[in-house]
Amino acid sequence: MRHGLVTPEQLALITDLYELTMAAGYFSQGTADRTATFDLSIRSLPPQRGYLVAAGLEQALAYLRDLRFTAEVLQQLEGTGHFRTDFLDYLASFRFSGSVDAIAEGTVVFPPTPLVTVTAPIIEAQLVETYLLTMITFQTMIATKAARVVGASSGRQVVDFSPRRDHGPQAGLLAARAAFIGGCIGTSNVLAGQRFEIPTYGTMAHSFIMFYPDEEEAFLAFADSYPGDPTLLIDTYDTLDGARVAVRVARELEKVGRKLAAVRLDSGDLVTLSREVRAILDEAGLQATKIFASGGLDEFKIHDMLLAGAEVDGFGVGTELGTSGDAPSLDSTYKLVACVDGSGDEIPVIKLSTGKITLPGRKQVWRQRNGGSFMRDIIGMADEQLEGEPLIEPVMRDGVPLHQAPALLDVQRRAAEQLAATPESTRALEKPAPYEVEISAQLHQLVESLRRR
Amino acid sequence: MRHGLVTPEQLALITDLYELTMAAGYFSQGTADRTATFDLSIRSLPPQRGYLVAAGLEQALAYLRDLRFTAEVLQQLEGTGHFRTDFLDYLASFRFSGSVDAIAEGTVVFPPTPLVTVTAPIIEAQLVETYLLTMITFQTMIATKAARVVGASSGRQVVDFSPRRDHGPQAGLLAARAAFIGGCIGTSNVLAGQRFEIPTYGTMAHSFIMFYPDEEEAFLAFADSYPGDPTLLIDTYDTLDGARVAVRVARELEKVGRKLAAVRLDSGDLVTLSREVRAILDEAGLQATKIFASGGLDEFKIHDMLLAGAEVDGFGVGTELGTSGDAPSLDSTYKLVACVDGSGDEIPVIKLSTGKITLPGRKQVWRQRNGGSFMRDIIGMADEQLEGEPLIEPVMRDGVPLHQAPALLDVQRRAAEQLAATPESTRALEKPAPYEVEISAQLHQLVESLRRR
Numbered sequence: 001m002r003h004g005l006v007t008p009e010q011l012a013l014i015t016d017l018y019e020l021t022m023a024a025g026y027f028s029q030g031t032a033d034r035t036a037t038f039d040l041s042i043r044s045l046p047p048q049r050g051y052l053v054a055a056g057l058e059q060a061l062a063y064l065r066d067l068r069f070t071a072e073v074l075q076q077l078e079g080t081g082h083f084r085t086d087f088l089d090y091l092a093s094f095r096f097s098g099s100v101d102a103i104a105e106g107t108v109v110f111p112p113t114p115l116v117t118v119t120a121p122i123i124e125a126q127l128v129e130t131y132l133l134t135m136i137t138f139q140t141m142i143a144t145k146a147a148r149v150v151g152a153s154s155g156r157q158v159v160d161f162s163p164r165r166d167h168g169p170q171a172g173l174l175a176a177r178a179a180f181i182g183g184c185i186g187t188s189n190v191l192a193g194q195r196f197e198i199p200t201y202g203t204m205a206h207s208f209i210m211f212y213p214d215e216e217e218a219f220l221a222f223a224d225s226y227p228g229d230p231t232l233l234i235d236t237y238d239t240l241d242g243a244r245v246a247v248r249v250a251r252e253l254e255k256v257g258r259k260l261a262a263v264r265l266d267s268g269d270l271v272t273l274s275r276e277v278r279a280i281l282d283e284a285g286l287q288a289t290k291i292f293a294s295g296g297l298d299e300f301k302i303h304d305m306l307l308a309g310a311e312v313d314g315f316g317v318g319t320e321l322g323t324s325g326d327a328p329s330l331d332s333t334y335k336l337v338a339c340v341d342g343s344g345d346e347i348p349v350i351k352l353s354t355g356k357i358t359l360p361g362r363k364q365v366w367r368q369r370n371g372g373s374f375m376r377d378i379i380g381m382a383d384e385q386l387e388g389e390p391l392i393e394p395v396m397r398d399g400v401p402l403h404q405a406p407a408l409l410d411v412q413r414r415a416a417e418q419l420a421a422t423p424e425s426t427r428a429l430e431k432p433a434p435y436e437v438e439i440s441a442q443l444h445q446l447v448e449s450l451r452r453r
Numbered sequence: 454m455r456h457g458l459v460t461p462e463q464l465a466l467i468t469d470l471y472e473l474t475m476a477a478g479y480f481s482q483g484t485a486d487r488t489a490t491f492d493l494s495i496r497s498l499p500p501q502r503g504y505l506v507a508a509g510l511e512q513a514l515a516y517l518r519d520l521r522f523t524a525e526v527l528q529q530l531e532g533t534g535h536f537r538t539d540f541l542d543y544l545a546s547f548r549f550s551g552s553v554d555a556i557a558e559g560t561v562v563f564p565p566t567p568l569v570t571v572t573a574p575i576i577e578a579q580l581v582e583t584y585l586l587t588m589i590t591f592q593t594m595i596a597t598k599a600a601r602v603v604g605a606s607s608g609r610q611v612v613d614f615s616p617r618r619d620h621g622p623q624a625g626l627l628a629a630r631a632a633f634i635g636g637c638i639g640t641s642n643v644l645a646g647q648r649f650e651i652p653t654y655g656t657m658a659h660s661f662i663m664f665y666p667d668e669e670e671a672f673l674a675f676a677d678s679y680p681g682d683p684t685l686l687i688d689t690y691d692t693l694d695g696a697r698v699a700v701r702v703a704r705e706l707e708k709v710g711r712k713l714a715a716v717r718l719d720s721g722d723l724v725t726l727s728r729e730v731r732a733i734l735d736e737a738g739l740q741a742t743k744i745f746a747s748g749g750l751d752e753f754k755i756h757d758m759l760l761a762g763a764e765v766d767g768f769g770v771g772t773e774l775g776t777s778g779d780a781p782s783l784d785s786t787y788k789l790v791a792c793v794d795g796s797g798d799e800i801p802v803i804k805l806s807t808g809k810i811t812l813p814g815r816k817q818v819w820r821q822r823n824g825g826s827f828m829r830d831i832i833g834m835a836d837e838q839l840e841g842e843p844l845i846e847p848v849m850r851d852g853v854p855l856h857q858a859p860a861l862l863d864v865q866r867r868a869a870e871q872l873a874a875t876p877e878s879t880r881a882l883e884k885p886a887p888y889e890v891e892i893s894a895q896l897h898q899l900v901e902s903l904r905r906r
Contacts, residue, residue: 001512001514001518001857002512003461003512004588004630005459005460005623006458010644011458015643015644016616017643018655031664034664062454062456077643082680084680126660129658134618135457137617138619138621163467164469164582164583164787165590167591167628168623170622171587173467177457188471200470204475205471205475205579207489207491207579208475211489213794222474224481226478319782320782328777329618330618332617339663339664341666349663351663
């Protein structure tokens, strides 16, 4: 019986086979040491998205810092028969020695802006492609989805409830992190709470209620064992009856100086039920008891519920948040944009296959504002001096991270500030207005000259 | 800089917080030891799906077998302030001691059939909910998607190319396993190759071609370093030119007794290009050189391509396969269906919240055939004797797996046989015919009697 976990020793195996066969190619050709630059970018926005929230850089840099080929991994690679001994010997002493420039996590970005640029001997820069792509793509996708859900919730609290529906246990861990960056106040994921210091939330499942002879006994049992002020799930049998039972339990709690923090609705017509439950709670003087809603929610349903007058103070969002259900992938790429040729000169590179043109050379992105609000991004050459705030910063040199990773709370704060500065029309849930991304004259000229060649 | 990996020591933290708060509740109420039975099932089919391919059981059982709360984990839980010392002491000696009955991996299943049934002291059965759900749900979803893609490919080979777009590194590992069960011949995922003995495939990226002064030099460099017969990616600049260059490289290979195994197309109009490339190869006498296609494929595109006369021998399918792009989640549940009450009797349990009725009691599923073909499933009580093949089997007793996990190749074979026996109309890519799933008279009666109560 084999687990499906990935241990830190196996970082080096988390790759497409072709990264290794290409690396072997560079190695045997004696071209492995030539410096190359790759851009990781999202080619285009998925449907209904006007922006993306960059995320995943901390894990990407940790990977580059720690990537080694252990004796065990080398043995496994030898066993495949794909590789020669001298190449495996090279891998034994491998460490990533290159430079990384990137846009900070929590930054609102617009395709086709590069998010991460890797400059290293080509054998190194190539080997790290798969891991960087999966890490940055997934977290950026989820941070973006979370920002949409949180935006639709208009200031109400949103908690990540996705672990059971995420694409396996690690997807759950990463989703919780990215969702927090996108504005969720916490997660139900205990491991994410421990690893990333994200506040954890949780109450009870229907099974807990059903295990006891009746709802009241179940609520009292839970309240008795739970150290804080409890939240009670009231929809197992009949939601309005459940609300009345919760009121009785609140009375019991009051006797010992405790409070009913909230009730949770997980099924049915959440608009009507939340209003009726609110009335029951208010009539009982429980104005301070909050109503929490969950059950198949996403940004569209939350938006509609609030428009229809739902009386909900917070949302638990699972499946759709943790899988980015309406757009479960991003069109991310990791493309060679410059390399040193045989004579030692760095030359910009372009790919021209049908419909998939890349932007050549080392680049920078400048963001221009109109007052406080983002107005336009300009993608230009790294050595240009254009107006606006440059977004791409040095984050790793000689394989060593230049800074500590920022606290996740600071990344969340950055995302909130960035979202507030993003035009409202670009943040629309449906048919968002396109944001202007220009290519500088110099970059445009380079594309044209390479294309003619 | 923190990694986003999940180590085996952290299995116990991969859970929703509420599993632990409920467990603490059972513990402090003295009800923790009462036996309970939970069903893990998929409530309904996602759009366009007529069936599901069960997968993920091996990892679920490995988890149940190995789940422990280490001193480090207990310290972390203590730090949350959610739990009392006596409960943490209980967790220190925790091991799963229950029984599991399940449908074998690779079986074609139809909702709302239970896939996994857990019977254990309720505190244990409850604690394992989140992990079992994420593991079974994700792998079942991907095995199903793979079966659709492989079905659409009409006997051609399909390889999982999804690692870069999967929901993080572990999702990639699990996706490769599930895709193999669903009929893929292999994966580009090196770790999956090592862990699950899945054949790995890989060639080169566009960056490799672009790194060299011209395509021919790149192809020769790759062929020189690659020990086997190479596959060449021919669409970096112009696909038809690329095919002609590949022919020249094939001539060089022939001189030293080697062959050009295949060419790969990754962009453009794959129908037209594949036919034109086929003609170029055939005219050069390279009838044995295969054409491999990739680039944003899914079952619908493959079906249409083949219908339009594409000359393709194999497909690399990434994003849509590894994320189940058109249906990136399954409506899975883990529901209490029976428990021992205060007097020691086992009683069936039902949940009645709006629109979400569960099937109570311990159950079995019988599959009836018409000739070789699946005709009908009947869900009944475990102690009934109905006609057909019972699908739910004992797989764990007293926390110990009853069997070795089957070889993955045998699971793949089982899935292929099961798919062949599934009515063609139910396997349709679009608007599949519903398969008949009946509830036995006895189970129906139980539902009604519990509902009246």
